[in-house]
Amino acid sequence: MDMLKARRRTIGAVVAALAAALLPWQTASAGEAPASAPPPEVLPSLRQWQPGSGTFVLTDRARIVLDGVRERRTAEDAARFAGELDGRQRVSRGRARAGDIVLRQDASLKRSLGAEGYRLEVGDRVTVTAATSAGVFYGSRTVLQLLNDDGRAARGSATDVPAYRERGVGVCACYINVSLPWFERLMKDMASQKLNQLWIEAKVRSDTDPESAFWGYYTKPQIRSLAAMAKKYHIDLVPEINSPGHMDPYLEKHPELQLKDKDGTASAPRLDISRPEALTYYTSLVDEALDVWGSGTWHMGADEYMLGSSYPDYPQLQAAATAKFGASATPDDLFVDFINQVNAHVKKQGRSLRIWNDGLLGRNTLVPLDRDITVEHWLGGGAIQQPSALLAEGRPVMNSAYALYLVRGGYTTKTRELYESDWTPLRFEGETLPATAANLTGAKISLWPDSAAAETENEVEAKVFMPLRFLAQATWGGPKPSATYAGFEAMARRIGHAPGWGGTDRAPLADGTYRLTSGAKALAPAADSGVALVKGAKAAWTLTATDDGYYTVRSADGLCLDAVRGKKYLGAPLEVGAELSLGACSAGARTQRWQLDADHGAFALRNAISQLRLTERRADGAAVQTTGGTPLRAGA
Template identity: 50%
Template sequence: MAERGRRTLGLLGLAAALTLFAAPVPALAQEAPPPPVTVPALSNWSSSSGSYAYGHWTRLVAASGAARRVAGTLAEDLRAAGHGTVPVVSGGARSGDIVIDIKPSDRSLGAEGYELRSGARLSVTGATETGAFYGTRTLLQLLAQGDRIPAGRTIDVPRYRERGVGVCACYIHVSMPWLENLVHEMAYHKLNQLLLELKVKSDTHPEADTWGYYTKAEIRRLVALGDRYHVDIVPEINSPGHMDPWIENRPDLQLTDSDGTEQPARLDITRPEAFAYYTSLMDEYAQVFTSRSWHMGADEYMLGSDFAKYPQILKYARDKYGPDATPQDAFVEFVNRVQAYAAAKGKRLRIWNDGLTGANTVPVAAGTTVEHWLDVAVKPSRLISQGHALMNASYALYLVRGGFHSDTEALYDERWDPRTFEGEKLTSSERVTGAKISLWPDNGRGETENEVADELWPALRHIAQATWGEPHPDGTYAEFTARGTAVGHAPGWHDLTRVPVPDGTYTFRTDGASYRTELLRTADGYATLRTPEGCLEVHGGKLTLNVPLQPGTEVSRRPCDSANTLQRWQLEPTAGGYHLVNAITRMAVTVADGGRLVQYPPDRRVPAVWRLT
């Protein structure tokens, strides 16, 4: 026993000596788990042990009226996303609940930031209703990946206050379901501004109601959706250029060149009645749009021409501002009059930058936001030094229908951010309000709406990331796009590529017409309709942006061409059958005298109902 004890003590002494002289062995570092996947990415996630479990026991707890509005929208979206019906209650929270809270005293969250905590229960807190709403968008993205959310906490605040998309539905109609999808997707990704250049059907000026318009009822529904989802829908009537959708039937308002030729696209800014006409349209738009912003365009007034062909503009400027005035002063004066009119109505004016060439002596009115899309002589830094707020609407962010497409992967790899303008990169984000992508219809038949959507979603997620947070959260673009795949589409988004009947040969019948037709689905989710005489196509009439937009244009049978988008049709289900709506013109087929097929907007003539057998 004694010998064994001495041997044990000797071993212990040796171990102690080895401990004294051995290099210390570091403990294995515990790598923090990555933040949950969202778009935009969470930049400051602090993880905890455990997870939050969503299930049939979950309730939405909200006390205040604003919090209950947020909870009500969340409950609808949870149901739409397949997460069941969740009650909204005002009592105390228990395990498994989701708590929506609004604390105006928490100034660290700003106007749109939120705090999300995940544990036994999950809480979303904003200083404002908008901030709390954005926290629920993050929650929905997390639940899209499973009913368990890792425990942890984030405070998520946007870097820029304007994060947007612009859509020119100014000539080529864009369907309401497509625009509604866009609003849902924007809100889901925390984008907050949608610019819509479009025509609202006018009661005051029915002579302007050529096709391309939206009814006031349609716009009210879309604006209500935007208001509910915290997307500010900013209207635009482009002026004084690109006015042909409005003044093609008003030659008295058209600018006349030195040869006596009237210019249907150019408003005569020297005529008082032209200003009165434009502001009366602003007043009519105010009946349906709730935004506090008004966009007047002010781009490309002299596109394809120059002021020298219109001496009356120089005379107007000099009569008003003296012998050193320039034609550009008359242009800026028109902008400033619109700005003053908008301000008197409680609205802020927005314009494009390319009309500001520096040739003016009259300054643009203070308070006008400039949206910079084109590199011209007056650089962004100069506009900022003049006191203007600047939004980045760079041409690099454009998706032109049938033309230029933004290279989202290249922009991501370049770590593009809203300080990078066309022609200049700013060192500071001061007075930069944010950025947006723009959809323009230059070649209207170049792509269908569904094809545009395929290009849009990656660009939309990129602009959401670059305007909300760090522009390059992942090492590769493939990793970033995987985020979009993980979070999926927004609740309320509808797949518009579904053709409601299978391919096959059908007899299409309606009152006064019957055709034996082969229906084939196209890759972009429409149908071609092939008869023995050829494929159904809208053909004829005056082309605008390569599209026949006139109501009453004939729908005839032409040689089949799979690349011809005017031969693609949407079958819209209706009582007793289907309406045939052209994929590009968005007008429906009706039957005229003699059995002729023609296109008309649905509020002008009731679409034919086609029965398929």
């Protein structure tokens, strides 16, 4: 199977010899499988596996047979599944025969298999049976891993139902821009590991509030593309615009809505929830975003509103709470009321709401948080409500513990430590539950860009490989696949990424020296350590591939093309129109790394950190970064 990654699987010399002697569409039959035969190497591990005897062999004659499939979505998944195998198996609705892979859908099994579980049988054919299209899809992910060696799979059967209904990944594309190809690779990997939820904090380029459209945003067509990707991979999207804190990407141009302290000093990240127009403004952004995302869930953040300060610094919040709820009210009542009003707003549209937990300090004595709001618990300690208390109130709670964080330039998930300590979603920050609860939804790993210029998105992609697989294992809930973390990682590396994950050519040019031209102009050094597109320039640039899939672009004087000018967010240079420059080359400077986007035989230079492209400023030819880009041809 040319398109599948090779990995070793020991089945036994006798079984291998028997299988090799069979006709292409037949399967092996051997004696009883040894009682100690290991379960199949798949991640997350199967919840239950009953070994059989013999080996199934996939051949060119095999078909993917749809049985009881009425949903168009399942049929579309089956067509992609055929391509993920090796492209030679056609999809059929005919009668199954030995050697086929059968995808069976039976809605009557919903009670036993749930919304995502499936039954797997490997005999003279491979049969995946599920109640839903999601269950069939997850069964096909297991089959891909089973046949990830040479098209052979040990016979046996399994019933595989997840322990937790939410198995999530969070990506804060807040302030910064994370590329769409990166997101699709992430979703492919998530699907292969049966992770089903993707939270994204990102700014939609707004027509409702055009003033907020400075860089870091995504266009509406891009968001619709993300939504379509997620649907294809059976992933629920959970978009967020944080409020009432962390709103500076929107409030920068709205000083009238910024919370001002008792001295009149404005706090750009904080929305002044004492003002009625604050809710109107925020919900207008929510409505516009939900219309584009099309998701059934909205996340409003609601974290760190008083980070580095406290309510007494803002007496208008106490005054508004008193005016609305009486003399015994607290600013926390006003805060929770704001959340409840957002909840009521999204519920009218048939959506549900989620928040982070750290603002829930128990001081909202008059206004309880609505019980149907999901609380994602990431921070414990102090007066913060414990997850057990939140669960006892009957509200949905998700474990989004800080232990599951991966921060650019900061904390990285200690995957080995978590694996070796048998971490489960019962272990929160500050409290471990004695037993699970029906309203404990699952767990999520969160990716944050706190030092956005410290690492590229490709470096983050490499670092998250094992944390993703650990979280999938912990939330699906199967037996520990290896007694040691080293064994777990070795297995994960053998299985590798999802089929089709590595389809991007990250190094389209060989290392070497080139002139970078656009028509009659060429990129050249300019005054004040700048760069420009200059007519007839002969400047040469040395392009060298980096380990994380980018290039450095070095001038003949030994200086490197850089993007460090203009306004920065979280250390990332995100100002559209900021001039590019030349600086001393540094292996650690991620702003000196450039992606080459193919563009009809030419290349556009995209900065690895800002995700903005090099283009020409018409007024003077200076090279600047912007959302568009000038295609350059690389020649001798």
